Amino acid sequence: MRSITTLELQYAHRFYGFQGEAMYLHGHTGILTIEVEDDITPMVNMVYPCNEIKKVAWDILRNFDHALVLREDDPLLPAILDVYDRQNIRLGHPLNTMKGEAFCTPLAVAYPNCRLVVTKESMTVEGMIKIVYDLLKDKLPIAKLTFSSGVNMASQCYEIHKHLDKCPVCGVALGENGKCPKCGWKKK
Numbered sequence: 001m002r003s004i005t006t007l008e009l010q011y012a013h014r015f016y017g018f019q020g021e022a023m024y025l026h027g028h029t030g031i032l033t034i035e036v037e038d039d040i041t042p043m044v045n046m047v048y049p050c051n052e053i054k055k056v057a058w059d060i061l062r063n064f065d066h067a068l069v070l071r072e073d074d075p076l077l078p079a080i081l082d083v084y085d086r087q088n089i090r091l092g093h094p095l096n097t098m099k100g101e102a103f104c105t106p107l108a109v110a111y112p113n114c115r116l117v118v119t120k121e122s123m124t125v126e127g128m129i130k131i132v133y134d135l136l137k138d139k140l141p142i143a144k145l146t147f148s149s150g151v152n153m154a155s156q157c158y159e160i161h162k163h164l165d166k167c168p169v170c171g172v173a174l175g176e177n178g179k180c181p182k183c184g185w186k187k188k
C-alpha cells in the first residue's frame, strides 16, 4: 500500500532560451505529491506516517521555497548575484532563517544563504521530478512523484526495490544503528 503526502513550494524561475512567456522571470506555487510504498507496519497500521514523509522531504526541499531557481547557463544568474552582493545578502541575512540543508547533486545545487537553486536543466515540472527523486530516493521508498505548477503537471512512477526496517511503535524508518530516530526504540 502507499502513504501519500503533498507539500507546497513557492518559487520563481524561468526557462532560459524557451520560446514562450516562460522565457520571462515569473513565480508559482508548486505542489509536490510524494507516494511512499511499503508494507503496513502492523501496530501502527500505516505504511509511513505522512507527517514524517513531509518532514524528511521538507528538510531538503525547502531550499526551493521562497527561492529563485535558475539554470546554470542563464545570464540572469551573475546579474542577480551581483545585486545580492551589492545589497550584502548573498551570503545570508539574519532574517533568512527558514533554510534547508544545502545540497549538491549533478542536477541541482542549493545555496540556502541566498535562497537560490542552480539547476543543470530548466526547472519544468518534469525537471523538478528528476531533481526531487534524486534528492529523496535514498531516504524514502518513493513509488510515485507528481509535481504541478500552474497549468503544468507531470508524474513518474518508480519500482520499489527494498523494504524499510521500521519502528513497530511509530512506523518511521530505523536509523543505521537500528534505533528509531523518533521514539528511541531499538532493534535487538
Ligand SMILES: [Zn+2]
Pocket: 013, 014, 022, 026, 027, 028, 149
Ligand atoms: Zn513557470
Ligand SMILES: [Zn+2]
Pocket: 167, 168, 169, 170, 171, 172, 180, 181, 182, 183, 184, 185
Ligand atoms: Zn519509534
